[in-house]
Amino acid sequence: MTARTRREHGSGGVYQRASDGRWIATIEAGTTISGTRRRITVSAKTEAECKAKLKKKRQEIDRDGAPAAGVHGSTTVKTWAAEWLKMHERAVRPKTFATDRSSVGRWIIPTIGRRRLAELTPADVRQVTTAVSDAGRSSTTARYAQGVLTRMLRAAIVEGHAVPQRVLMTKAPAKAASTRGAIPIEQAKAILAVAADQPGGSRWVAALLQGMRQAECIGLTWDCVDFDRGLIDVSWQLQQLPYKDRARGIFRVPDGYEARQLRLSWHLVRPKTSSGYRVLPMLPWFATSLQTWKAVAPESQYGLVWARPNGDPLDPPEDSEAWNATQEAAGVAKANGERYTLHEARHTTATLLMEANVPDVVVTSILGHSSIVTSKGYQHAADKQTRDAMEQVAGLLGLGA
Template sequence: MTEGKRTRRPNGRSSIYPGKDGWWHGYVTVGIKADGKPDRRHVRGREEHEVTKKVRTLEKERDSGLVRKAGRAPTVAQWMETYLDTIAARRLAPKTLYDYRSKTENWIVPHIGRHRLDRLLPEHLDGLYAAMLKAGKAPSTVLKVHRVISRALKIAVRRGKVARNVATLVDPPSLGYTEQAQFSREEARKVLAAAQGRRNAARWSVALACGLRQGEALGLRWEYVDLETGDVKVWWQLQRNVWQHGCDDPHACGERLHRATCPPRCTRHASRCPQRFGGGLVFRRPKGKSRRQITMPASLVEALREQRKTQLVERHLAGDAWRDLDLVFAESDGSPIDQKSDWKEWAALLADAGVRQIRIHDMRHTAGTLLVAQGVHIRAVQEILGHSDVRTTEGYTHVASEIARDAAARMDSALWGGDD
């Protein structure tokens, strides 16, 4: 082949030739550009076999539909900003989006943000995860960061920014088994007994009997509670979203604690920003199968009837100050109960009941455990708790000790018991 002379290939076929600059060059047609012209990609190398290998790789990517679009690939930091601001922001709940941003700004960008997206390697992710574990972060946190990266790269592949999702080539840390905390039947009864006489006493009955999450219980409205049939629609939840800074200039709000390096999204002082937005207590619909209808036990229905009577008295006493949000469990003026206040009330209740301190969410585990222990079918438990995957519900079966003891007693009788 004559030096510097390109070998023409008909019908858009690839070409390889030596250039006057001392390099070997290769061109591969991978598609058509937006303007209708052929999208020809260029590779080069010092040796012909090196360029030939690169050309064949491009051809394989083209034939498999994995070739990225023309133009310089963005850095990981640039793509994460695009993904969070224009893609994830339309699909994720505010609290989830905030969690994604936090993990991106604290871990992803500082460690791998400068790498070009198309040059990101599995080893880079391994290094990030190792650094997180060395810093004392729990494997669950590392796994969440891995999922954020993986979802962002999945979209990048769809958009043609990269040819592959390198996160799928990495084994994230395994969580192992985490023992769930729950009350025994005796402990649960002590809690309900200690709740009698307190404001919103039925709030704890709802959680223990129906397995409602904290946000679902605090967001429950009378409109969705039928005291005749005992049916309740768990269609709303109360959440506290993080405030976002509304000033283009962090100093514009007059908050003296702001620093010059404070980013526009800073939430540290956003709650005091006059132009803040997006935060505070809000009502949101549960996602997936969490939007469900369940039937309450008769005793719980009666407790809610008493709750309704007490609330009507409080409404009358509040007069014009009453906030009519139709909440089943509310403050004395009808306003929503803040989650922090709910936590404090829960801790005080457990202290009065003389039982060990567990999380509010562990009432949900208690409900699942008691349902399984009473012999309720696992699919019915799944519907009551709103699990999208029955495997999550099956996690309660190992703690149903009463069933296990009954089975052992029956086997003892079968093998070692006396004849009838």
């Protein structure tokens, strides 16, 4: 037999469960999606403790509103992660989602997946970053994993889950120092000297002189090149999108994501941020190089400037392999014998712009960064300093009109 206390209508009921003697409290919380009455339940060993929990829950509902259906104190990190990833997939770019999902599956769930959201502590957060470090990964990877966890927990709070605020205040690991640097000017000039004899050598000029990202270069189409005005419209990037349903040709894309399918999973997509949309001036040498290339370039049914011999899109590994071959032909390498990455060509552009004393606002517009803080992360000190603007960048690289 159960004991039940008297209560005001709508304020919640408290009773003792016959099966195990625990005290149960319920409170009305609107209706479910199906239209039935919804009740939120708390339990405790004693009547006094149960009433205290009920009072606290009523205060939370008065302050924040009733939590979403399915929200309860026993929800674990693993359970919430599955729900969050479904929402997250519709909100971020496919590459970002793939990276975040990897962090969840590789570091977060195996480490603290069984922990309840309401019982998390800063020590649990540190346990995740420690797992990353113990696996030999950099502090940057650990920092990223913690960032994913934090975003996931903030979303849980929005949905009504109880997550201790102090968990969100856990200090993140320091970002590891980048090993990427700018290519020395003499080596950059050696690369361009080899590129000058290659039919598609303008590809490497776009990287070193224009500061264009790899995805921007291999996604550039001729209709975005304006020879009359000497401008390049950098508003698309080439990326592979993941399939959601391969048989039906449906891809995983977030809401509002703009993409143009070329072939199979290859798409032209918009830049990550609005600052990535930019129009770059073509210096005379580059314009001449592109015009020469257009006369002999393989015809691409997609209008791509740099494509495979059959006109299909280049994939990044193939493009990087050609870049390494050009470095080898130029006798260029780092002190440790490694080749420069294509992204280091972009670092080189940033450094040359700095040496030419180009104003910060111009640097950000050329590189497509949201702020000069990002741009300065790409700049590296070099020996030779120049004082003029963008044309002198071409002069540094030995590119005449």
